[in-house]
Amino acid sequence: MPTQICSRCQTDTETVVDHKAGHELCSRCGLVLVINLFDEIPDSVEYGDETKNPVSEIENCSSFNSNDQKTAKNQSKKGFEQIKVMADGLGLTKEIQDRACDIYGEVDIMKTCRGRSISSIAAACLFIACKEIGSSRTLNEISAVADGVSKKNINRTAEAIKKQLEVESWILQPGEFIRRLCSKLGLKNRAIKAVQEAVERAQHLDIRRSPKSVLAAIIYMVIQLCQQDPVPVKDIAMVMEVTEVTIKKSFKDISVYATRVIPEWYAGEEDINKIPSP
Structure with a gap:
């Protein structure tokens, strides 16, 4: 898939082509990067009895993707905040907290835990970070500060994360x-x-x-x-x-x-x- 620098995302992003409108779009935010990509571009496209302006459709799509991005950012922020609250409750170091946030960020990008609550993902990330850095906490301890998330839920979420990401396996306890x-x-x-x-x-x-x-x-x-x-x-x-x-x-x-x-x-x-x- 081709890539370009998106002025809105401020990064090198993959692009997609709207063959009907003849435009090239940012795959992340939907911004039009190249207009009139093809030699012949229709001014409008007919959909049954209605005629719609492709540029208008792209703008609507861009607006929709922008809203999705805002929602995703808010969810990430909430996950990071929950990790901080749990880490503080357990008296964990900033190193562990930062590592848990890194894992959460990877999970968020890869959509590793679709359908699971933010609280369970945050708790599982903190659990894994503790294991990696060597300040182990039991599921009981994590669950106690995890806003009602059960041990079973945390463990299942942690296993799902481990299968998708390169994180350390459980180590012999320090x-x-x-x-x-x-x-x-x-x-x-x-x-x-x-x-x-x-x-x-x-x-x-x-x-x-x-x-x-x-x-x-x-x-x-x-x-x-x-x-x-x-x-x-x-x-x-x-x-x-x-x-x-x-x-x-x-x-x-x-x-x-x-x-x-x-x-x-x-x-x-x-x-x-x-x-x-x-």
């Missing part, structure tokens, strides 16, 4: 995130340190489970070795936002490596081998 989750489950500093070290060791093993599942299973194992009241599996599942079945399956895969994963300074081999199945 230390700060692990500490926050463990604290919610009542783990002390020594146990939290054991979980963090176990997660690092697990990265070098052939464990074919998602990072979140691996982390959930490791937390379960460390809790079983704690000198404190045990935490129910359902509570671990709730905090980790996984199912109890997921923890059971992940434990089965990881338990064969338990003595290599759990730090020696935290528990002996005999105790590790006695960890019960969830």
Whole structure:
């Protein structure tokens, strides 16, 4: 498709040809860029019993496209504003906020999430940005500041964005995130340190489970070795936002490596081998 500099858009834009009127138009705003493109151009075009002026039709089209552009800009502005409000509510850095806005802008241009609400798209973009930059927030936390958007909706929208855009896949959670989750489950500093070290060791093993599942299973194992009241599996599942079945399956895969994963300074081999199945 040919391109030209559009005086209204102030950018190099693709053009389209109105073969009936003989004009070349900006594909973005509908502005007439070239008049009388062909040698023979009709002064008017007949439509049934009515005769319409092509230039008038183009002007109407241009006006319509202009209104569409204004609507799109307003929606983008609203999305950016929602991202800022959510980021402030979670105490996130400007780096994360800016990255979320970048992702939102790409989604807006590519129309990746047609039919989804601005709030769900903004929340999903912020969720992805957190994952990329390493200041992870759970779906529960994002949903709490997302103007009523459910965790399920945010997750589905994030998956739709990931399929279309070049964004990082979910990564193994950073230390700060692990500490926050463990604290919610009542783990002390020594146990939290054991979980963090176990997660690092697990990265070098052939464990074919998602990072979140691996982390959930490791937390379960460390809790079983704690000198404190045990935490129910359902509570671990709730905090980790996984199912109890997921923890059971992940434990089965990881338990064969338990003595290599759990730090020696935290528990002996005999105790590790006695960890019960969830």
